[in-house]
Amino acid sequence: MKKEKIYIFDTTLRDGAQTEGVDFSVEDKNKIAKILSNIGVDYIEGGWPGANPVDNEFFDKSPNLGSSKFTAFGMTKKNEISADNDPNLSPLMNANCNTVCVVGKTWDFHVKTALAIKNEDNLKNIKETTRHFVKNKKEFIFDAEHFFDGYKSNPNYALDCLKQAYDEGARWIVLCDTNGGTLPNEVGDIINKITKIIPGKNLGIHAHNDTENAVSNSLTAVLAGARQIQGTINGLGERCGNANLMSIIPTLFLKNTFSDKFDLNIKKEKLNSLTECSRFLDEILNKKPNKSMAYVGGSAFSHKGGLHVSAVKKNPKTYEHIDPKDVGNHRNIIVSNQAGRSNIISRLENYGIKIDPKDDKVQKILNEVKEREFTGYSYDGADASFELLANKLLGKLPEYLKVKNYSVNVNKDKELKTTAKVTFIIDGKEINCSGEGNGPVNALDNAIRSNFKKVEKYYKYFSDLKLLDYKVRILNTGTGATTRVSIESTDKTGKSWFTIGVSQNIIEASFKALIDSLEYKLFKEKAPANIHEK
Numbered sequence: 001m002k003k004e005k006i007y008i009f010d011t012t013l014r015d016g017a018q019t020e021g022v023d024f025s026v027e028d029k030n031k032i033a034k035i036l037s038n039i040g041v042d043y044i045e046g047g048w049p050g051a052n053p054v055d056n057e058f059f060d061k062s063p064n065l066g067s068s069k070f071t072a073f074g075m076t077k078k079n080e081i082s083a084d085n086d087p088n089l090s091p092l093m094n095a096n097c098n099t100v101c102v103v104g105k106t107w108d109f110h111v112k113t114a115l116a117i118k119n120e121d122n123l124k125n126i127k128e129t130t131r132h133f134v135k136n137k138k139e140f141i142f143d144a145e146h147f148f149d150g151y152k153s154n155p156n157y158a159l160d161c162l163k164q165a166y167d168e169g170a171r172w173i174v175l176c177d178t179n180g181g182t183l184p185n186e187v188g189d190i191i192n193k194i195t196k197i198i199p200g201k202n203l204g205i206h207a208h209n210d211t212e213n214a215v216s217n218s219l220t221a222v223l224a225g226a227r228q229i230q231g232t233i234n235g236l237g238e239r240c241g242n243a244n245l246m247s248i249i250p251t252l253f254l255k256n257t258f259s260d261k262f263d264l265n266i267k268k269e270k271l272n273s274l275t276e277c278s279r280f281l282d283e284i285l286n287k288k289p290n291k292s293m294a295y296v297g298g299s300a301f302s303h304k305g306g307l308h309v310s311a312v313k314k315n316p317k318t319y320e321h322i323d324p325k326d327v328g329n330h331r332n333i334i335v336s337n338q339a340g341r342s343n344i345i346s347r348l349e350n351y352g353i354k355i356d357p358k359d360d361k362v363q364k365i366l367n368e369v370k371e372r373e374f375t376g377y378s379y380d381g382a383d384a385s386f387e388l389l390a391n392k393l394l395g396k397l398p399e400y401l402k403v404k405n406y407s408v409n410v411n412k413d414k415e416l417k418t419t420a421k422v423t424f425i426i427d428g429k430e431i432n433c434s435g436e437g438n439g440p441v442n443a444l445d446n447a448i449r450s451n452f453k454k455v456e457k458y459y460k461y462f463s464d465l466k467l468l469d470y471k472v473r474i475l476n477t478g479t480g481a482t483t484r485v486s487i488e489s490t491d492k493t494g495k496s497w498f499t500i501g502v503s504q505n506i507i508e509a510s511f512k513a514l515i516d517s518l519e520y521k522l523f524k525e526k527a528p529a530n531i532h533e534k
């Protein structure tokens with residue numbers, strides 16, 4: 001049986017850009033478009049030419065997107081003027097792309113309240129806008145805004161709106177759940193009725209996530225007959241977001257319900273770029289990746305309980321619904337108090353360290369981890385610190401940053417002033433770093449960071465280092481309180497790593513986590529060791 005094709009339409013750069021706090025530059029848009037075209041999505045909606053300078057520039061220098069179709073977004077023509085003369089439509093017509101996606105109203109309540117025009121006039125506007133673009137040989141996509149709410153309010157009118165575009169030759173009629181309040185059973189029922197009038201091969205779904213059902217609604221739409229799915233990377237979008245393509249794409253490929261019946265233009269071997277794509281967007285947005293995201297999240301294949309870990313070692317299928325490698329993710333064995341030797345061994349294997357299970361060093365690492373956890377360390381979320389510790393105990397960690405001393409001074413005269421000094425010994429030379437900050441930890445961080453250039457030998461490794469997140473936790477109360485500091489860092493690869501420091505002194509705890517972060521960067525890039533002078 002020949003499989004039917006599902007088309008993927010990405011709107012990260014248009015609908016995703018509507019998100020609070022998101023402000024893509026032209027360069028960001030180019031980078032994201034490139035990664036999407038590399039995956040091979042069918043459509044990349046770039047934005048709204050004519051609406052703002054960023055989108056104008058982005059469309060002026062139309063990016064080369066391989067087989068992905070670059071798409072311009074706009075709105076149906078205004079009531080009083082013809083499509084030919086509508087100044088909002090001409091930038092779409094002139095944009096360097098063959099596909100346009102135009103949104104129009106299909107909910108009578110909106111026609112009355114938002115547009116304040118007659119129902120018949122809205123129908124005419126949809127019809128004439130479609131005709132205008134189809135006549136000019138554009139591939140035309142009609143985004144039926146608020147379609148599901150419209151259908152529930154006035155089914156005949158909502159359907160009439162769709163027919164205006166379909167009868168004029170629109171390639172796609174995309175049913176939008178703009179307010180995101182429609183449930184999967186309703187989506188299924190309504191699309192089943194629509195496909196009796198407009199063929200499923202011309203229908204798409206655009207779901208918002210306001211009931212946490214955007215992915216589910218998209219998949220239900222496909223089962224009911226729709227053949228195009230619109231969504232964004234990581235579900236980026238206003239309010240609760242759009243449908244998350246990072247979950248939809250792997251589901252279409254890896255679950256029989258879909259893979260037995262449907263095909264995509266995306267090549268299966270591109271699936272393993274999804275985790276990287278997801279992290280890349282967070283990197284551009286300077287956002288901490290959501291660890292619990294399905295398929296691509298950092299915890300999606302994490303195993304902690306001793307029982308789970310030993311079962312996963314026997315066969316990963318015991319606690320994993322897919323092979324993490326298929327989506328470019330990896331299995332993560334978490335070391336904790338419950339850790340046994342098997343946890344340690346699997347975790348070392350994750351870092352490419354092969355070790356004989358009977359080797360004494362396994363017990364040595366386990367004992368050290370347990371002892372440290374007793375004093376407040378937690379390696380659950382501190383991969384990088386664990387990797388450093390293990391390598392150190394295995395004798396595989398070169399010495400990098402030898403700290404001679406450090407000091408922090410907090411002074412309040414009129415203003416509060418915090419300064420810090422750190423002295424390193426690198427290749428026998430003393431390197432003095434000093435800096436100021438709004439607090440002791442910030443001052444230490446600045447002292448090191450603003451003096452990276454002085455640490456000549458390691459400067460090139462540090463130039464792209466960024467601190468993403470800093471968290472402090474007080475572990476017990478009273479005068480003997482212990483502080484646990486965790487730091488998340490990243491660099492130009494977009495991958496982040498977590499380090500940890502524990503001490504009764506918050507500054508010492510922060511300093512340890514900070515130094516671990518720097519050392520990890522040197523370690524993973526195989527930087528040369530610090531040479532001791534004899």
Ligand SMILES: [Zn+2]
Pocket residue numbers: 015178206208242
């Ligand atoms: Zn939307």
